Amino acid sequence: MSSGAAPGLSSKVARGVAWAAGAQAVIAVADLVSVMLVMAIWVPVAHWGIAALAFPFYTMLDTAADLGVTSSLIQRDDHTPERVSTVFWLNMMISGGLFVALLGLGPLYAWIIDQPMVGWLLIAYGGKLIFQNVYAIPFAMLRKELRFNDIAIARVVAHLAESGARIVFAAMGYTIWCFTLSALTRAFVFGVIMQMRHPFIPKLVFQPKEVVQYVRFGARSAASQVLYQLYVNLDYPIVGYYFGAWANGIYAGAYFLVLEPVRTIANVVIDVAFPTFARLRNDRPALVDQFIKFTRLNLIAVLPFVVLIALILPEFLRVFYVGDKWYDTDVPYVVNAAHILCLVGVLRALGFIGPPLLDGIGHPERTLRYMVVAAIIVPGMFVLSANVLGDRINFLSVAVGWAVGYPLAFLVLGYLVVKAIDLPLGAYFRASWGIVGCCLAGFVAGLATKLAMSGASDKARLGVVSAVTFAVILLLLAFWQKITPRSISASMK
Secondary structure: OOOOHHHHHHHHHHHHHHHHHHHHHHHHHHHHHHHHHHHHOOOOOOHHHHHOHHHHHHHHHHHHHHHHHHHHHHHHHOOOHHHHHHHHHHHHHHHHHHHHHHHHHHHHHHHHOOOOHHHHHHHHHHHHHHHOOOHHHHHHHHHHOHHHHHHHHHHHHHHHHHHHHHHHHOOOOOOOOOOHHHHHHHHHHHHHOOOOOHHOOOOOOOHHHHHHHHHHHHHHHHHHHHHHHHHOHHHHHHHHHHHHHHHHHHHHHHHHOOHHHHHHHHHHHHHHHHHHHHHOOOOHHHHHHHHHHHHHHHHHHHHHHHHHHHHHHHHHHHHOOOOOOOHHHHHHHHHHHHHHHHHHHHHHHHHHHHHHHHHOOOOOHHHHHHHHHHHHHHHHHHHHHHHHHHHHOOOOHHHHHHHHHHHHHHHHHHHHHHHOOOOOHHHHHHHHHHHHHHHHHHHHHHHHHHOOOOOOOOOHHHHHHHHHHHHHHHHHHHHHOOHHHHHHHOOOO
16 A cells, blocks of 8 residues: 555545544543542442452453454455354353353452442453453444444443443442443443444354464553553552551542543544554555554544643542532542643553554554563552652552653554654654643633632633633644644545
């Protein structure tokens, strides 16, 4: 494929990003509103802390149950009905084995952390692992075909169902269970829609020799994803183990307000990136150009959010969170942890693009190397910080572990990406620094406004500071970076 053949693909990518962005915006708002409601009205901080002890394993289990083999359906072009059916039955065996394993490992983990309920949460989620085979292959094939509009619609409907279910279950008194039960609801709805958009009924064949290459690719990709989920989620168990359920609830609140939205926003590009890089894997100039474009998109999407959170988080919490379950005295703890995690959020937004690139060009082993390094450095920093700083700054020590450990892992990823596509760093930084400058200017304007309104109410500061910050950023993006609704619309034609 030559770079001259790229314009049609570029339009598909732009439309895919637009669909994904719209979907993620709806999902993010629905998640935020539903979690705010259940946390402010029904779920005590300690109960969220207990539920969060199970969260780290959910996405990790999703990845392990798939073994990354469905990613091979996107990356490879040699499918047959027999091979696709074999992938399905292979995934069924893996997910069934994981469910059986959870019957023992779930209660064992719960016993270690002295929270029996967590074992049952993990067992319940194990049932979802088996059900997700209903939509795994249709989802992969839609991504391969770049049918991002179908995926976006399905995700919006499924996540709206999850948000509604979260509120309903919390109101019914299932304060610890509401997050897990709502995730199961989302999986069911998504599975139904995927089958409607891309029906798939497996053949009664199992030919493992036909999918050896799929497994080799997928196993390395899956191992990378399992390690990724391990290192980004071990902070919850470590906070819970060292500092207790209340501290874990506060920490989870900060994480939810910073790094979880960063992941959600970055998914707009991630969902499109892997199949796009796979299409461009033999065209280095197009790969470099697309990688830089995705970097700019992630910076535009994530940096304004991080800037705003850093500015208005105390006011936001006092206006929307403080009530019967959260107290005014909890706010400083959440704010301090969130401010530290904001530093991590910017780098993570950039780091999300690296693994899809390496996997898409057929080098999952390089992604695996990075994940091994990150899985050693980042959790190691969590534990080290908790032991060294825990007596002085409590659970904030784990947030400091993030701020120290992740930049080190990011350097390793950056080296692998630069080496893989011979990325011209000069062009990369020239394309990025202007967006960073726009957001820094927005931060300065917002901070000046906040200081000038020090005597105003929380609601007034929240509204005015947000408006000023976004206005400055958007105006600078338009006049300096030439990023306008018209330019975005033109790129999708």
